[in-house]
Amino acid sequence: MYGLAPEKLLLLVYRNFYLAIPILFMSASMVEPWKSLLLEIIYEKYQAWLSGLSFTCTKGCSACCTQSVTLTSLEAEAILTHIRQEDRIDLLALIEQTPASQNVPSITTNRLARYCLDQHEPPDENHGWNFAPCIFLAKGCCRIYEFRPFSCRSFVSVAPCSQDEGARVPSWIITLNTAIMQVIEHIDENGEWGNMTDVLKLLISADDNVRSVLSDTERLPGFLIPPDEKRRIFPLIEDLLETRAGDATFAALARIEFNHPMTYETI
Numbered sequence: 001m002y003g004l005a006p007e008k009l010l011l012l013v014y015r016n017f018y019l020a021i022p023i024l025f026m027s028a029s030m031v032e033p034w035k036s037l038l039l040e041i042i043y044e045k046y047q048a049w050l051s052g053l054s055f056t057c058t059k060g061c062s063a064c065c066t067q068s069v070t071l072t073s074l075e076a077e078a079i080l081t082h083i084r085q086e087d088r089i090d091l092l093a094l095i096e097q098t099p100a101s102q103n104v105p106s107i108t109t110n111r112l113a114r115y116c117l118d119q120h121e122p123p124d125e126n127h128g129w130n131f132a133p134c135i136f137l138a139k140g141c142c143r144i145y146e147f148r149p150f151s152c153r154s155f156v157s158v159a160p161c162s163q164d165e166g167a168r169v170p171s172w173i174i175t176l177n178t179a180i181m182q183v184i185e186h187i188d189e190n191g192e193w194g195n196m197t198d199v200l201k202l203l204i205s206a207d208d209n210v211r212s213v214l215s216d217t218e219r220l221p222g223f224l225i226p227p228d229e230k231r232r233i234f235p236l237i238e239d240l241l242e243t244r245a246g247d248a249t250f251a252a253l254a255r256i257e258f259n260h261p262m263t264y265e266t267i
């Protein structure tokens with residue numbers, strides 16, 4: 001097990017009330033339905049895989065809920081869809097009012113995987129962590145809990161977090177989380193990736209200043225799975241890829257081809 005802060009485990013990561021009103025009714029989700037379907041399947045599968053495990057995380061514990069949570073534009077669109085459906089004008093205004101990040105992560109999960117698989121040293125990332133509370137946190141609880149991104153769903157710990165020691169996460173879950181983040185980024189190819197509020201702000205306002213702090217998503221170059229964890233992780237990935245998604249399989253829609261019990265490739 002690793003004893004790292006959750007943000008590191010993930011890497012790797014009201015302008016005014018009235019101005020928000022036209023945004024609420026003008027902005028419809030641009031996400032292709034099959035992408036939303038695959039994201040829902042991922043969330044359901046992940047919850048099922050971890051359902052029999054014991055974690056110390058409890059409602060009201062928000063140690064992981066900082067402004068260094070990263071996500072794809074696909075996950076951000078899912079959040080915005082539900083915020084709009086629930087007429088949460090206050091949350092739209094809050095996103096708009098939050099300043100863009102200063103020190104931002106620049107290497108997406110798939111880009112990092114590509115460096116590693118090509119046996120190249122990834123460039124140094126000099127971004128700092130922003131441990132300010134997440135903008136969706138209120139009284140210790142998440143205001144978008146049902147629609148939170150995958151990073152938030154993957155925040156788990158088998159021991160209580162403390163000031164001295166962050167979350168304790170079994171290594172195979174860290175590997176699984178990385179693989180799932182890679183799949184989500186692959187599905188959202190040609191999308192955007194970065195800190196949660198920045199991606200949300202871009203989708204709301206198409207602000208080029210925000211775009212400059214985001215990174216382009218990349219397709220899956222291969223998974224980062226240590227040899228001793230393949231037997232545990234591959235059956236889960238296989239389970240995901242073989243799941244029915246409408247008239248097709250997850251693998252067919254995501255264009256991830258299963259060639260051999262231990263080999264996956266994108267097509």
Ligand code: SF4
Binds near residue numbers: 064065069134142149
């Ligand atoms: S979106 Fe919700 S679960 Fe995720 S960091 Fe923010 S408050 Fe926490």
